Amino acid sequence: MVFNRREILKYSAKIGASGAAFLAAPFSLKVAFASSNYIELVAAPIKQSLVGEDGPLSDLWLYNGQTPGPEIRVKKGERVLVRLINQLEEPTTIHWHGIRIDNAMDGVPGLTQEAVMPGESFDYNFIAPDAGTFYYHSHNKTWSQVARGLYGTLIVEEENEIFDQKHDLTLVIDDWRIGKDGKLDLASLGAMMDWSHEGRLGNLLTVNSQNEPSFKLNAGEAYRLRLINVANSRILEIDPNSFNAKILAYDGQSIGEPQILQYSPMLIGPAQRVDLLVTPKGGADFSIEELSSGQAYSFAKFEIIGDKESTPSLVQLPLSNIPEPDIKNAKTFPLEMSGGAMRRVGDIYYQGKKLKGDDFRNTGQVWAFNGVANLPEKPFFSVKLGETVIIETNNDTNFIHAMHVHGFHFRVIERSGVEIDESNVWRDTFLIGAEQTVKIAFVADNNGKWLYHCHMLEHAAAGMITWFEVV
Ligand code: C2O
Ligand code: CU
Numbered sequence: 001m002v003f004n005r006r007e008i009l010k011y012s013a014k015i016g017a018s019g020a021a022f023l024a025a026p027f028s029l030k031v032a033f034a035s036s037n038y039i040e041l042v043a044a045p046i047k048q049s050l051v052g053e054d055g056p057l058s059d060l061w062l063y064n065g066q067t068p069g070p071e072i073r074v075k076k077g078e079r080v081l082v083r084l085i086n087q088l089e090e091p092t093t094i095h096w097h098g099i100r101i102d103n104a105m106d107g108v109p110g111l112t113q114e115a116v117m118p119g120e121s122f123d124y125n126f127i128a129p130d131a132g133t134f135y136y137h138s139h140n141k142t143w144s145q146v147a148r149g150l151y152g153t154l155i156v157e158e159e160n161e162i163f164d165q166k167h168d169l170t171l172v173i174d175d176w177r178i179g180k181d182g183k184l185d186l187a188s189l190g191a192m193m194d195w196s197h198e199g200r201l202g203n204l205l206t207v208n209s210q211n212e213p214s215f216k217l218n219a220g221e222a223y224r225l226r227l228i229n230v231a232n233s234r235i236l237e238i239d240p241n242s243f244n245a246k247i248l249a250y251d252g253q254s255i256g257e258p259q260i261l262q263y264s265p266m267l268i269g270p271a272q273r274v275d276l277l278v279t280p281k282g283g284a285d286f287s288i289e290e291l292s293s294g295q296a297y298s299f300a301k302f303e304i305i306g307d308k309e310s311t312p313s314l315v316q317l318p319l320s321n322i323p324e325p326d327i328k329n330a331k332t333f334p335l336e337m338s339g340g341a342m343r344r345v346g347d348i349y350y351q352g353k354k355l356k357g358d359d360f361r362n363t364g365q366v367w368a369f370n371g372v373a374n375l376p377e378k379p380f381f382s383v384k385l386g387e388t389v390i391i392e393t394n395n396d397t398n399f400i401h402a403m404h405v406h407g408f409h410f411r412v413i414e415r416s417g418v419e420i421d422e423s424n425v426w427r428d429t430f431l432i433g434a435e436q437t438v439k440i441a442f443v444a445d446n447n448g449k450w451l452y453h454c455h456m457l458e459h460a461a462a463g464m465i466t467w468f469e470v471v
Contacts, residue, residue, distance in 0.1 A: 003175075003205050003290065003297045005212075037081070038123060039072060040064075041094070043138070043150055044087035050204060051182050052211065058184035061088060061148035067209040068172040068230070069136070069152025076131040076159050082124040084116055088145075091115035094124060095139035096154060097271055098252045098409070098428045100322075102126050103448025106406055107139045110375070111449050111467060115140050130320040131158040132252030133170070133226040133273045143232060143457040144189050147177075147200060151230045156252075158318060163224040169215060171288075171300060173268075175202030175231045196341040196366045198399060199233025199270075199456035205290060207300045214301040219282035220308030222315050224248060226275050229268045233456040235400065235431065236268040236290055240276055243286040243302075249275035253409055253426035254317035265291050269402035269431045271455040277315060282307025322409055322426055325441035330388035332439075333381045335452075337432075339367035339463060342398045348373050348463070365463045367397070367454075373463030380452065382469040383444045389468075391452065394437045401459060403438075404429040406451040410442035429455055444470040 041063045048067065049055035063069030074080055084094050093115055095107035105126040109115035116122045128134075134154040138145035153170055177200060179185035194200040207213050217223055225245070229236050239261075240247065246258035251273050258277050268274055280286070280302065287298035338346050348355045350365045350373040360366050365373035369380070383389055390413070393403060409426035413419065416436050432438045453465035 003203060003293065005297075038083035039070070039081060040083045040085055041069065041152070042085045042087055043092050045089075050176055050178065050184060050206070050209070056182040059148070059186060060184065061145060061150050063150060063152050066152075067149045069150070071153045071155060071170060072136070073155045073157060074128050075157045076128065078128060080124065080126055080128055080154070083121055084124065085121045086116045086118055089118055090141065091117050092138050092140045092145060092150070093122070094136050095406075096124070096126070096134065096136050097404075098132075098134045098273075099126070099154070100129050100407060100409065100446060103407065103446065103450070106448070106450070108406070108449075108451055109140050111451065128154070128156045130252060130322075131156045131318065132249055132254070132320070133228060133275055134252050135172075135228050135230065135273075137230070141461075143200070143461045146230070146457055147189060147232050148184065153228060155226070162315065162317060163222070167221060167223045168226070169223060170226045170228070171207050172209075172228050172230055173236060173299065174206050174209070175234045176204045176206065177202040178204045190364075192361060192364070192366075194233075195364060195458040195462040199458040201234050202231065205297065205299045212299055212301060214303055216303050216305055217278070217280050218308065219280055219284075219304050219306045220310040222277060222279045222310070222313070224275055225278060226273065227268060228273045229270055231270050233270055233458060235270070235292060235402070237265040237292040238268065238288055238290065239265045243278060243280075243288065245276040245278045247274060248277045248315075248317050249273075250425055251409065251428045253322070254319050255424045256319055257316055267431055269429060269455065270457070271402060271404055271429045272427075275317075278302075279310045280304045281310070320409075320426070323443040323445055325390075325411060325443055326388040327390070327413065327441060330390045330441060331381075331383060332390040332392055333468075334392045334394065335380065335466070336370050337367070337393065337395045337397055337401065337464065338371070339373070340397045340399055341366075347371055350374060350463070364461065367459055367463035369464060369466045372466070375465055375467060379449070379469040380466040382471060385444065385447055385470055387444050388441060389444050390439055390441045392437060392439045393432060395432045395434060398434050400431060400433050401464065402429055402431055402455040404451075404453055404455040405440070405442070407446050407448065408442045408444070408450070410440040412438060413441050414439035446470060
């Protein structure tokens with residue numbers, strides 16, 4: 001699937017106008033510290049156009065009727081209080097992606113809580129320990145609920161303000177699959193073709209649900225751009241060097257001193273985030289382009305106002321207090337990824353039975369971790385609180401994957417036998433190429449049952465998901 005602006009434009013005459021409109025800050029809800037009041041997030045169906053104001057109405061599922069859902073902002077260390085109210089026709093939950101969270105609040109149905117039934121509600125109540133760029137999304141039938149719009153941002157501000165609101169922009173990037181009628185293509189949700197290949201890719205790339213929005217930046221001032229890839233399966237490719245941006249943070253965690261990207265382009269896998277620092281010069285208007293289709297596709301424009309010179313100041317985000325893995329005394333757990341199209345399918349067990357023939361189509365299970373599709377009864381591993389874990393993931397498939405650990409940030413320590421020195425980078429999601437082996441390490445400093453899965457949502461649904469336990 002490639003992005004084709006002309007296709008999208010024809011759905012609405014007005015989109016030219018709305019596309020050129022300058023975006024105000026996204027909807028934002030401030031959570032007051034020590035407030036006993038819950039923010040209400042109502043998950044409900046709603047009809048909205050994705051292709052300009054007068055475009056055909058899509059059947060979306062949104063939080064509070066907004067796409068993206070309301071931006072929740074708290075300060076580091078504050079409590080987040082959210083009441084999820086389910087007005088959908090099916091169960092749902094919310095997962096707080098990247099938050100080192102109390103396990104009972106992690107939002108995984110069947111593992112950390114019961115799914116919230118239609119008409120019911122659930123109170124999420126947790127501390128946000130790290131400042132950074134996070135997001136929340138449905139974690140039930142995620143491949144369908146997220147594709148319909150059930151996600152929003154959770155921004156945890158630093159204790160001392162570094163960028164004020166005017167210099168802090170959140171860009172939620174999604175790729176929607178739009179049908180010939182200009183509406184969200186629902187008929188193709190769950191298509192085996194997507195599940196067994198690259199996942200569901202869209203043909204309409206939006207930023208904060210807008211088609212190529214424009215932002216005004218003042219010359220000579222430092223801005224933080226928070227990019228969040230909420231697409232089901234699309235890996236975005238951008239080149240921050242093309243607009244002189246530096247990296248401030250990955251996956252919500254500061255890297256300390258801002259750095260220039262060394263190898264361009266940068267891949268932003270599903271669920272990954274990157275915070276960029278830009279200090280534009282007068283006259284240097286720029287666009288951010290998506291490069292994965294081989295053709296540069298501008299998805300956000302920036303107009304630079306004035307010609308003020310910048311006085312270089314040291315902008316740096318404080319580091320989170322995450323324990324350093326003790327590699328020498330670590331326990332290593334190998335995980336073999338298998339299955340998918342264009343491979344001879346080895347043995348895959350699902351719910352205790354070996355799949356054969358039509359079973360794959362009937363169950364929708366086509367991928368496996370250590371030979372097992374979907375959540376096994378027994379955990380992938382069980383460790384004691386405080387132990388260092390190394391997960392050695394071997395991707396024996398023909399596809400790239402975006403592997404996510406719930407509840408922990410980790411260091412990537414090795415790729416295909418080569419040691420990696422990324423001692424300033426914490427991740428909650430990493431990309432692994434076909435045939436690659438990647439080792440990640442983290443301290444299991446939080447009790448509970450935690451998921452490890454591919455964040456290409458169709459892959460997770462089709463088997464690429466497991467869990468581990470910290471006791
Ligand atoms: Cu953002 Cu289990 O995922
Ligand atoms: Cu995958």
